[in-house]
Amino acid sequence: MDISGVASDMSGLASGAGGLIASAFVVAGYTMRTMIPLRIVGIITNVVFIIYALSHRNYPIVALHMILLPLNVYRLREMLVLIRNVKRSVSGNLSMNWLKPFMTERRCAPGEVLFYKHERATEMFYIVSGRFRLVESGIELPIGSIVGEFGMLSPDNERTQTLECLEKGVVLGVTYQKVEELYVQNPEFGFYFLKLVSARLFQNVGKLEAQVAALSGKPAS
Amino acid sequence: MKLPVDFRLLKERYLGEASRKPWIAENRLAELIPYLQPGAAETVRSAVTSLMAYQDPDYALLYLSRIGRYAGPGKEPCAFLGALASRMDVRMRYIDPPSVAQDVLIEDEGRDAAAGRRVPFCLCDLVGLLPPSAADTVLQVISYLRLSHRAVVLRFTGGRRWTRAWALLRYARTYSRRAKTENAWVERWLHMIDRVRTCQPAAVEEMVQTADIVRGSGAGYHRDLANWNVIVDRLVKPVCDGTVASLDLAAALRVVLKAVSDRPEPAVLEKQIADLIAAQPFQLRTA
Numbered sequence: 426m427d428i429s430g431v432a433s434d435m436s437g438l439a440s441g442a443g444g445l446i447a448s449a450f451v452v453a454g455y456t457m458r459t460m461i462p463l464r465i466v467g468i469i470t471n472v473v474f475i476i477y478a479l480s481h482r483n484y485p486i487v488a489l490h491m492i493l494l495p496l497n498v499y500r501l502r503e504m505l506v507l508i509r510n511v512k513r514s515v516s517g518n519l520s521m522n523w524l525k526p527f528m529t530e531r532r533c534a535p536g537e538v539l540f541y542k543h544e545r546a547t548e549m550f551y552i553v554s555g556r557f558r559l560v561e562s563g564i565e566l567p568i569g570s571i572v573g574e575f576g577m578l579s580p581d582n583e584r585t586q587t588l589e590c591l592e593k594g595v596v597l598g599v600t601y602q603k604v605e606e607l608y609v610q611n612p613e614f615g616f617y618f619l620k621l622v623s624a625r626l627f628q629n630v631g632k633l634e635a636q637v638a639a640l641s642g643k644p645a646s
Numbered sequence: 647m648k649l650p651v652d653f654r655l656l657k658e659r660y661l662g663e664a665s666r667k668p669w670i671a672e673n674r675l676a677e678l679i680p681y682l683q684p685g686a687a688e689t690v691r692s693a694v695t696s697l698m699a700y701q702d703p704d705y706a707l708l709y710l711s712r713i714g715r716y717a718g719p720g721k722e723p724c725a726f727l728g729a730l731a732s733r734m735d736v737r738m739r740y741i742d743p744p745s746v747a748q749d750v751l752i753e754d755e756g757r758d759a760a761a762g763r764r765v766p767f768c769l770c771d772l773v774g775l776l777p778p779s780a781a782d783t784v785l786q787v788i789s790y791l792r793l794s795h796r797a798v799v800l801r802f803t804g805g806r807r808w809t810r811a812w813a814l815l816r817y818a819r820t821y822s823r824r825a826k827t828e829n830a831w832v833e834r835w836l837h838m839i840d841r842v843r844t845c846q847p848a849a850v851e852e853m854v855q856t857a858d859i860v861r862g863s864g865a866g867y868h869r870d871l872a873n874w875n876v877i878v879d880r881l882v883k884p885v886c887d888g889t890v891a892s893l894d895l896a897a898a899l900r901v902v903l904k905a906v907s908d909r910p911e912p913a914v915l916e917k918q919i920a921d922l923i924a925a926q927p928f929q930l931r932t933a
Contacts, residue, residue: 536879541833542840543715560841587837 443477460610464501471497504611511617515624521571525551527607528597533557533590542587546576548600555594560587577601578622668698671706678710681717686728693735700739700748701819709738712836726854730839733857737835740828741863742771744819747802747812754804762803766864770794774824775815781823795865831860831871838878841886842895852899853882859906872912877902880919893926 450470457463471494478486503526510523528551533539539550542561550572557566566572572588608615675694679687690713697706713731716724724730739745746765773784788794802809819825835857842853856877860870881898884890905918 538830538834538837541830541837543712543836544833560837 440477440481443473443480447473447477459612461501461504461613464497464504467497468494468501504614507607508611508613508617511614511621515617515620521551521574521621522569524549524571524599524604525597527603528599531596531598533594533596535590535592537590539588539590539596540573540584542584544584546573546579546582546584546601548598549573549577549604550588551597551599553595553597555590555596556592557594557596558589558591560589562586565591574622575626577604668703671698671703671710674707674710678714678717681719681721681723682713683723683728686717686731689728689731689735693731696735697738700745701816705738705820709734712832715836726839726851729851729854733854734832734836737828737832737857737860740824741765741867742775742819742824743767743800743802743812744775744814744816746800746863747809748816750802750804750809751813762801762806764799764801766797766799768794768864768868769796769798770868771824771863772798774827775818775822777821778823778826785823795868797864834878838882838886842882845886845888846895849895849899852896852903855903856899859903866909869909869912873906873910873915876912876915876919877906880916881923884923890923890926893923898922 447470450466450473454463454466454470457466471490474490475487475494478484478490507523507526514521514523530553531550533555539557540546552566552568552570552572554568557572558564559566559572566588573584576582576584604618608618671694675691678690682690690710693709694706697709712734713727716727716730743765746763750763769788770785773781773788775781776784785794788796800812802812839850839853843850856874859874859877860867862870877899881890881902882895885893885895885898901922902915902919906915910918
């Protein structure tokens with residue numbers, strides 16, 4: 426009995442099914458609303474396409490997905506690391522250092538003003554080096570501090586102080602738009618980001634209460 | 647022209663949520679008017695109209711939000727608001743090629759199209775029409791080649807295509823390097839007014855008047871701007887920071903404003919200010 430025809434039919438069927446499965450993953454990828462599931466489906470799609478294209482010796486498709494696979498893995502890892510760092514910040518020192526990879530460097534000269542009071546707030550800064558002072562309150566900000574994070578969540582979106590550079594230094598800046606993007610693409614990040622900013626706000630309220638108590642001579646509640 | 651909703655969303659995403667609706671600015675103006683003195687109210691009203699013509703209703707809204715820092719519910723009426731409102735209007739309508747082209751097109755409507763206007767600019771002003779990301783690199787290069795202040799005289803003639811093209815550039819003005827620089831300038835001026843109001847309230851009117859120093863276009867404009875910065879950095883700021891003790895800022899500013907009317911070199915003005923401070927009974931406090 427000649428089974429070569431049947432074998433050929435079966436291989437054609439398997440090939441068609443492989444193509445269908447790969448296409449289904451592409452469609453599934455497009456339906457994803459948030460970044461992490463999108464990347465995971467993207468990685469699976471890349472793997473399926475590589476296997477499918479190898480079996481058909483379609484090397485341009487193999488090359489394309491060999492490029493896309495590490496890109497998807499890198500972006501997925503970036504998001505997972507971001508969430509882990511935000512979570513750690515919430516339960517740790519409330520720092521916002523995790524934002525550094527998303528920030529751009531800006532060099533400041535003495536006398537340069539980064540933003541003015543009442544100006545519309547559009548970005549936050551991380552102080553890397555130099556000396557910076559909030560003009561109205563006279564507070565000098567230490568290296569490593571984040572300034573302008575509340576402006577993003579404040580209803581009027583206005584600066585409440587003026588930030589001036591006293592000594593040549595470097596700041597890292599990130600626009601609120603970028604943080605909003607991270608927030609929208611990644612609900613888990615958004616949740617922990619809100620927790621973190623609230624915790625920082627409560628920390629400030631606590632400090633103010635302690636100052637008021639110290640001024641009035643009563644212990645803080 | 648109304649864009650389909652998807653394009654409008656994309657425009658909002660990448661170019662900002664500009665409303666471009668005059669009634670929003672007019673409503674905001676109506677809210678503010680009861681809190682303004684009659685003279686100031688008239689100035690603000692005409693400024694809103696001119697700023698809408700100069701740029702768009704959102705630019706007028708920015709003006710009104712700045713005025714709103716000094717007037718509104720629960721705020722003390724400011725005596726200097728009229729003077730500030732008119733000067734801020736002038737400063738926010740700075741001279742650039744699109745604004746001159748607009749003026750020429752309006753003036754020449756129905757008149758002889760051959761009549762034109764020649765306006766001097768610096769090369770850096772023209773580069774400043776680009777978005778900051780592009781302009782900053784070009785400015786670095788021309789500054790290295792010492793061409794920043796190279797004079798470029800543009801001729802604007804009514805009815806010419808070039809004039810119309812320049813006038814169209816006003817739609818891109820908001821995203822330009824020049825707009826960002828001018829915005830920072832106005833914010834600095836308002837910031838210094840606030841600081842003077844706190845440390846020497848008697849000098850506020852003079853501080854408001856310092857905006858008159860900066861006028862025109864081209865090399866003269868850049869010299870004026872440099873002089874204004876010298877006044878702020880060498881006189882006003884040290885007084886507000888407390889590094890110059892017991893200086894009558896109002897009197898000092900009157901002297902400086904008189905001196906600056908001749909458009910001196912910034913270095914000369916700096917020396918005049920240093921002499922003025924040295925002549926005071928109390929010298930510089932050790933920092």
